[in-house]
Amino acid sequence: MKILMVCLGNICRSPIAEGILNHKLADKNLSLSIKVDSAGTINMHRGEHPDTRAINTAKKFGVDISKLIARQFVINDFDLFDRIYVMDTSNFRDVLSLARNDNDRNKVELLLNVANPDSNKSVPDPYYGGQEGFDKVFRMIEKACDKIVQSLEENKI
Ligand code: 4NP
Numbered sequence: 001m002k003i004l005m006v007c008l009g010n011i012c013r014s015p016i017a018e019g020i021l022n023h024k025l026a027d028k029n030l031s032l033s034i035k036v037d038s039a040g041t042i043n044m045h046r047g048e049h050p051d052t053r054a055i056n057t058a059k060k061f062g063v064d065i066s067k068l069i070a071r072q073f074v075i076n077d078f079d080l081f082d083r084i085y086v087m088d089t090s091n092f093r094d095v096l097s098l099a100r101n102d103n104d105r106n107k108v109e110l111l112l113n114v115a116n117p118d119s120n121k122s123v124p125d126p127y128y129g130g131q132e133g134f135d136k137v138f139r140m141i142e143k144a145c146d147k148i149v150q151s152l153e154e155n156k157i
Helices: 013-027 052-060 089-096 131-153
Strands: 002-007 035-040 083-086 108-110
Touching: 002 013, 002 089, 013 035, 013 052, 013 131, 052 131, 083 089, 089 108
Parallel strands: 002 035, 002 083, 083 108
Antiparallel strands: none
């Protein structure tokens, strides 16, 4: 099972999601069977480490994302990953615009729909706010990741 987390820049939300999910999978000894990565729909931050505010928030909650490196989402990711979780409706549109068929399209889901099916809520972009926005985003993402781990344990995804 391979899971990809996607946001706009791959320096705030999706690296937080990658870090949280990996952390939780390691706790359950699932790191070998489930691989997690993240990407952004734009290439502006390619090669950069996550935003310092994202690193600080994750660190506060015991998750180290300081070594992750941003990259852009590419069409080949549809072949490499089983599930593609996007942070907001604009990421959803951007990723779907690259889908080649229904198989690609069916892999893409809004992250927050995992915990609240069909709610179509977005993880807000914390980039232009302060540190507290990152803490809020961390908690939203964490809830969804708990649900993903639970579903993986129950073989539902
Ligand atoms: P992210 O946040 O999509 O959660 O990584 C952003 C990062 C960079 C920009 C916007 C949002 N930006 O405009 O450069």
